[in-house]
Amino acid sequence: MNDSEDREIPAYNCPICKDTGWEEVKNGDYVAMRECRCGYMQRQRIAGKLKFAAIPKEFEGHTVENFQTNCYASESSRELAAMAKTIAKNYVEQFSEIQETGKGLYFYSRVKGSGKTRLAVSIANDIIQEKMISTKFATTIQILDQIKATWGGMSKNEETEQKLIHDIVSVPVLVIDDIGVEGVKDWINERFYNILNGRMIEKRVTIFTSNCKIEELQFDDRIVNRIVKMALPVQFPDESIRTAIARKENSELLDRLLGT
Ligand SMILES: Nc1ncnc2c1ncn2[C@@H]1O[C@H](COP(=O)(O)OP(=O)(O)OP(=O)(O)O)[C@@H](O)[C@H]1O
Ligand SMILES: [Mg+2]
Numbered sequence: 001m002n003d004s005e006d007r008e009i010p011a012y013n014c015p016i017c018k019d020t021g022w023e024e025v026k027n028g029d030y031v032a033m034r035e036c037r038c039g040y041m042q043r044q045r046i047a048g049k050l051k052f053a054a055i056p057k058e059f060e061g062h063t064v065e066n067f068q069t070n071c072y073a074s075e076s077s078r079e080l081a082a083m084a085k086t087i088a089k090n091y092v093e094q095f096s097e098i099q100e101t102g103k104g105l106y107f108y109s110r111v112k113g114s115g116k117t118r119l120a121v122s123i124a125n126d127i128i129q130e131k132m133i134s135t136k137f138a139t140t141i142q143i144l145d146q147i148k149a150t151w152g153g154m155s156k157n158e159e160t161e162q163k164l165i166h167d168i169v170s171v172p173v174l175v176i177d178d179i180g181v182e183g184v185k186d187w188i189n190e191r192f193y194n195i196l197n198g199r200m201i202e203k204r205v206t207i208f209t210s211n212c213k214i215e216e217l218q219f220d221d222r223i224v225n226r227i228v229k230m231a232l233p234v235q236f237p238d239e240s241i242r243t244a245i246a247r248k249e250n251s252e253l254l255d256r257l258l259g260t
């Protein structure tokens with residue numbers, strides 16, 4: 001047997017709990033269990049909440065702290081982005097008190113790709129990691145598709161839809177991404193009214209992103225009024241970071257392909 005075979009490979013990341021998350025504590029004749037100080041259980045809880053949140057892969061791990069404000073070309077864009085970032089940072093810091101009021105945020109800009117979803121998701125990530133509060137991310141289209149899915153096939157019954165709406169109403173923090181892109185139809189107004197009214201009465205926090213101002217949303221007035229009540233509007237720069245990133249990537253790719 002040579003040296004390397006002889007050497008013991010540590011089998012566990014944490015020798016105390018052997019990666020179970022639980023540590024034995026002797027108390028006289030009794031042995032009690034407590035959460036191990038390596039934080040395994042806490043990490044498991046956060047991982048569970050992140051899975052539930054269904055944040056798109058593109059935005060995994062983003063935090064408010066690493067939201068860039070110097071990547072915008074114009075001075076006025078950088079100022080707007082810096083203001084949005086300050087609001088987001090203080091919102092997370094003061095979340096425990098703000099949550100009581102049920103007030104959310106409404107990020108909007110006419111130009112697409114300005115960083116609205118990026119910052120909204122960062123708030124959700126921070127709230128999960130720092131406050132251990134459940135959040136959920138969904139685009140309006142996803143919400144409507146889920147509702148429609150309860151209509152078809154075997155599961156066609158009112159109860160399934162009611163349960164889904166109830167679940168959407170109940171989640172403590174909901175990010176509704178891209179509100180305003182859906183067509184205006186009676187059934188959509190009806191469902192959004194139920195969701196938003198439910199969340200408003202329960203004082204649940206909702207964070208919206210949109211390409212239009214709240215007053216310009218094509219929903220019924222009763223829905224628009226509720227969003228006004230539920231969220232603080234925050235303007236984003238009319239500048240696309242998505243386009244800037246795409247240009248930079250393409251130019252790097254071109255350099256590589258041309259061997260320059
Ligand atoms: N301030 C920023 N710092 C770093 N990356 C950014 C920033 N803003 C945007 N990005 C990146 O640019 C891309 C577009 O951002 P995002 O999806 O948040 O834009 P959006 O405003 O939500 O666009 P849309 O109106 O199309 O929904 C993403 O890849 C995002 O990570
Ligand atoms: Mg977006």
Ligand SMILES: [Zn+2]
Pocket residue numbers: 014015016017018019020021022036037038039040
């Ligand atoms: Zn441990």
